[in-house]
Amino acid sequence: MIQSAKRLETVQEYYFSKKLKEVRQLASEGKPIINMGIGSPDLQPPSTVIKAIQDSLTDVGAHKYQSYQGLPEFRNAVANFYKAKYNVIINPDNEILPLMGSKEGIMHISLAFLNEGDHVLIPNPGYPTYSSVTNLVGAKSVFYELDATNNWQPNFNELEKFDLTNVKLMWVNYPHMPTGTKALKETYQQLIEFGKKHHIIIVNDNPYSFILNDTPKSILQVEGAKDIALELNSLSKSYNMAGWRVGKLIGNQHFLNEVLKVKTQMDSGMFYGIQKGAIKALELDDRWFKEQNKIYQSRQQLIFKIADTLGCTYNKNTSGMFVWAKLPEGQESEKVVDDLLHNKHIFVAPGTIFGSQGEGYIRFSLCVPEEKIKEAITRF
The missing domain is CATH 3.90.1150.10 (Aspartate Aminotransferase, domain 1)
Incomplete structure (x- = not known):
């Protein structure tokens, strides 16, 4: 056998x-x-999004392989969305990478940055895929505990007591799944300081910003965040497009170029029509x-x-x-x-x-x- x-x-x-x-x-x-x-x-999903994908099907080149970096119009829509919703300036030419859902990004990021034996900080409780992917690439999951007494925020005093020598990556997820805890500006600031101090890439998984939340936040709002942080975002939850598999990775050009090396070996670009639908979704108002x-x-x-x-x-x-x-x-x-x-x-x-x-x-x-x-x- x-x-x-x-x-x-x-x-x-x-x-x-x-x-x-x-x-x-x-x-x-x-x-x-x-x-x-x-x-x-x-x-x-929004009716205008459905119409956009329908209308796109007869466009010239709609059914060909697409760019790994996505349509320029898609990247511009993401950049405009981040400016309008988070007041974050993103360069659409080199700081945005489309993903077939942000879950794909968890694997891509791990493959791009983790060697066998590297350690990864993972929230407990948290999304199970963080630890599963960490194990699959031969790295070691190191869990940091969240609890209600600390409003499900990281305890940085406890984190500083960890042996951080081999830690390469830290997964963060606010608004938090499964607890629904909202993002705090102070937490994001502390995370960026922590990452820079210990040379740990901070990855914020951020698909729930706009659901039952009047104050959506991005970790990239923190000054200097792009130096050490990446953010995953998605249209799955906010626009009822889970099966479309539309995600994006936001970060500095160096980080994204490393992830792109992995991505180009695993897909052949996002379908044109899905990108056109996603553009229409990102253009909707509040x-x-x-x-x-x-x-x-x-x-x-x-x-x-x-x-x-x-x-x-x-x-x-x-x-x-x-x-x-x-x-x-x-x-x-x-x-x-x-x-x-x-x-x-x-x-x-x-x-x-x-x-x-x-x-x-x-x-x-x-x-x-x-x-x-x-x-x-x-x-x-």
């Missing part, structure tokens, strides 16, 4: 990939499953976000009722498309999730899939129609 690569011994199949098989099996047996576990937007957030706010209030029924506590002042809820003392996340799935036919995510600091928490997605959330409420 042919053996698989040893690197696969360091990772497991993604939790949602495995668990959704069980969810689908229950649904196939006629169980009325309500899926509140996944952050996949159920709303439609009315789009306000309308989307009305929907999410209404759903959020209903999710709070479910959390109350379960005896959970939660922070109402959060961003993103999730509700992070603390279970009553002594309850275990995965047991509660399984009980809800099999007895109420409601699927939510256990906090433990985001790290050990997620034990005792569950996460609800807001990507569920109101009528389904109301139905879930009646099941209690």
Whole structure:
């Protein structure tokens, strides 16, 4: 029997990939499953975006290979977006790299900068892909703990006690997933100072800026941030375009040139029509976000009722498309999730899939129609 690569011994199949098989099996047996576990937007992209991709299909060259750096119009749209929304000046010629979703960027950045044995600072709780990719490239995950007592912000006093000798990269994610904690200017400033002091590249994963958030922030707003920081951003969540796979990496030319060496070996450019649709999305004004957030706010209030029924506590002042809820003392996340799935036919995510600091928490997605959330409420 042919053996698989040893690197696969360091990772497991993604939790949602495995668990959704069980969810689908229950649904196939006629169980009325309500899926509140996944952050996949159920709303439609803007109609103008759909029209833009449709109109582009007959353009000359639309179906050819595209540039690895993307259309100039796409990069200009990203630069204009960053100036308008974050007041950050980006050079569209050399400080923007399109990605097939920001998840791809996590792999590209890791391959570009990490050698076997390098260490990577990863938030706990945090997005599981950070540690999975770190393991796949032969680097070592070093977890820094976040908790509610410190508003889920990094504890820099504790970080300074770490052995940082071999640390090359630090993953940051604000607004934070899974907790929804908003970005703080002070945290971004401290991160840039920390990165410069210890020669660590700071990567901020920033796809939730505009969801239930009136004060979107970018780490690149900090003076001197481009010297040491990269930012991943995406249209997946903000514009309901998750399946389109449109992301972008923002940073200085040197960093992006290194990432480009990896990217050019792994794709042949983003489809022309998708870029044209993305341009149209990036040109929309803030009315789009306000309308989307009305929907999410209404759903959020209903999710709070479910959390109350379960005896959970939660922070109402959060961003993103999730509700992070603390279970009553002594309850275990995965047991509660399984009980809800099999007895109420409601699927939510256990906090433990985001790290050990997620034990005792569950996460609800807001990507569920109101009528389904109301139905879930009646099941209690």
